Amino acid sequence: MFELSLGADGAVLRPLEPWHAAEFLAHVDRGREFIGRFIGLADAVADLAASKAVLRNYADKAATDTGRIYGIWLDGTLVGGVLFRTMDVEQGTAEAGCWLEPSAVGKGLVTRAARVIIDWAVRERGIHRVEWRVASGNEASIAVARRLGMKLDGVLRGNYLHHGVRHDTEVWSVLADEWRALAEAGA
Numbered sequence: 001m002f003e004l005s006l007g008a009d010g011a012v013l014r015p016l017e018p019w020h021a022a023e024f025l026a027h028v029d030r031g032r033e034f035i036g037r038f039i040g041l042a043d044a045v046a047d048l049a050a051s052k053a054v055l056r057n058y059a060d061k062a063a064t065d066t067g068r069i070y071g072i073w074l075d076g077t078l079v080g081g082v083l084f085r086t087m088d089v090e091q092g093t094a095e096a097g098c099w100l101e102p103s104a105v106g107k108g109l110v111t112r113a114a115r116v117i118i119d120w121a122v123r124e125r126g127i128h129r130v131e132w133r134v135a136s137g138n139e140a141s142i143a144v145a146r147r148l149g150m151k152l153d154g155v156l157r158g159n160y161l162h163h164g165v166r167h168d169t170e171v172w173s174v175l176a177d178e179w180r181a182l183a184e185a186g187a
Contacts, residue, residue, distance in 0.1 A: 006072065006112045013113050015062070016071040016081060018055040024071070025051040027078040031101025038135040040162065041099050058083070065089055065125075070117060072100075072109050079104035082113040084121065092128030092176075094121050098144065105140070111147045118148065119183070122176045129175055135160060136168040145172035149182040 004013045016024060028035060028045040036042030045051045061067030061084075069083040080100035087094040096118060098110045121127040132150055134141040145152075150172035158166040174182075 004116060006109060006116070009074070009107065011072060011074045011107070011109055011112070013070050013072055013082075013116055016055055016058065016069045016078075018052055018059055020071065020078070021048060021052040021055055023078050024055060027071075027080075027101060030103070031099075034102045035099050036163075038138040038141070038162065038167070039097070039099060061087070068117070070113065072104070072113050074104055074107070074109065080109060080113075082110060082117050084117065087121070087125075087127070089125055089127070092126060093131070094125075094127045094129075095131045095133060096121075097132070098141065111144050114144060114148055118174070118179060122179045127176065129173055130179070132172040134170050134172065135162070136170050142170060142172075145170075148174060149178065150174045151178075 002014065006013055025045055025048055028042055028051070032042045044054050055069070058067060058069035066087050067084045068087070070081055071078045072080040072082070080098065082096065082098045085095045085097050096114060098114060100110055118130050121130060132145045132148070134145065136155065151174070153171045153173050156169040156171065158168060160167045160169050
């Protein structure tokens, strides 16, 4: 199994696979309210069967090269993750995203993990454009997009219904040549 260090704090990035379903469910349960403020992951991972279904869906996406999901472990505990919700290698586009439980907030874990997967997508898979779609009220996720060097493309007004509330969605992106330039500049 592959595991990649995310720094000196013991954080690691690994693929999340169907056999992690119980651990994934326990993680979501620990942060359900926090995780579910802006994204539907907490609703989708309602029980063990649903947890397995979500991870099987991403295993299928990995097998067809249309998405990926990775967990972030800190001191041996799953605390969050990053993913490519969509990937279209032929078109050279991907949509990245993240989630985190409250105990792991403020440690830079998502930014470090997102850098790893975006770098892989650009350098290894030839992805030209990586998007980051985020509810306008999700300031922490917007801050990650900024730290990754993404640019705000625009706002999709009232396009996302979540828990009975319409949210605006900000679309941030980085292009491959911009990503490489950021890497060369040490950003």
